[in-house]
Amino acid sequence: MSVAFVDLDHVKLRYGGNADAPLALDETSMKIDKGEFVAVVGPSGCGKSSLLKLVSGLMPPSEGNVIVNDREVSGPLKIVGMAFQNPTLLPWRTTLDNVLLPLEIVEPYRGRMRGERKAFEEKAMQLLAKVGLGGFERKFPWELSGGMQQRASLCRSLIHEPDLLMLDEPFGALDAFTREELWDILQGLWMERPFTVILVTHDLREAVYLADTIYVMSNRPGKILLRQQNPLPRPRDQETTFRQDFIDLVHALKNQIRVVRSTSSEGGQS
Template identity: 70%
Template sequence: MVDAAARFVSLERVALRYGGAGGTLAVSGLDLAIRRGEFAAVVGPSGCGKSTLMKLVTGLAPASEGAVIVGGREVSGPLKIVGMAFQNPTLLPWRTTLENVLLPLEIVSPYKATFRRDRERHVARARALLATVGLAGFEDKYPWQLSGGMQQRASLCRALIHEPELLMLDEPFAALDAFTREELWAVLQDLWLERRFTCILVTHDLREAVYLADTVHVMSARPGRIIETRAVPLPRPRDLEASFTPAFVDIVHALRERIAAARTAT
């Protein structure tokens, strides 16, 4: 249970219906509490409302019922304190890696007002961030010149360049091969350990959730709600060897069983 004073993200009895009164009820009775600086993962059966939860927290979709509170304020529109990365990197093909990473600073307040004046400083920060994810020397390459894993590394840098308080990740590694995916788990963990931003990861990969998260939230079948919250009491930093330990495997199996039950529940 997260103490009210410690909550950074809070959803309280939230419902969202798409398409008006007769439309699809995506989530209902959704309660969620995440501490500042916590790494949380959200898992559940397909169609349970995980992506809807992302839209609610970021202000991209207003709740039909209940309250969504981030940073002590009720969300009433798109938030500026959020960085986002998705399954597809969505890098702009006509911009270099460096230019793609700099993009949020050109369009997000308060940076956009002084971007040209401070460009040299921002470029230095972007280069340093790219170096931390292994992309030093690729700043001038275009997306089509990068592998899928490299594009996703650049996408993470773009999501973090404006130093967001909250990072939202929607299946960011799902399109990658297993080896690249596991490499990027380590990259993301290192970034989080260094910066300690609050992070919400939506994923179908239970190993990914347990490897990265402090807490894993399990959603029910639609209309989605949180039916279990499980702490991951494994020491950090975690490596791939840890994912084969009995403690790690037991958590994955317990989550899988809970999701299987949620999928068949009526």
């Protein structure tokens, strides 16, 4: 039996370290294989982003264990790349320099940056070209559209070739057409080099389009209610979204979340 690359074992999380503080996550368990693309969906405030903080080592669990790459997580992981809903590009740096930023921070690249900068710049420019930003390397963030900024942010999260990519609503602020273009770009990058991905999203179509496995979480405190395998073949394209099996899977997930929300309301929870 293979060992999971990411393994959360009965994890609980309370913010503030107070034993009496309400739980954000409760008895959360999850196993993700190396190279697997996972999406996590659920009601707002259910702890999806907290899950990312635990796996990346930005926050320790209150109870339970978080294992990544066969080691217990005890602090921020160097093997992680992250992208968020807001691109958070540094306004005084060009697109190229923003993408290179992790190489200036993360070892072993940091120690090699001065001597190998030209090679790293070439690598970054090739990555920018793959996402449609060739020719925009010297532009500043304020000269880019929102979709272009998010493409640059995606490149920045991948430039150091992380084994684990954490995505927290990365396309949530974009228009539908730009969002779907970025689905294709992300899928293409992942299929070229299948790194492990955990995508947090409210968009069920996005989850079904991109993920191998979809986890549905309960209302706060978050628990995993459902693990749904995605049978749709790859590569997926926009025509896939009109297929009946795609539509049926989106509806099944939507109904599951509707049940979660209604159960919470009946129970008097917020």
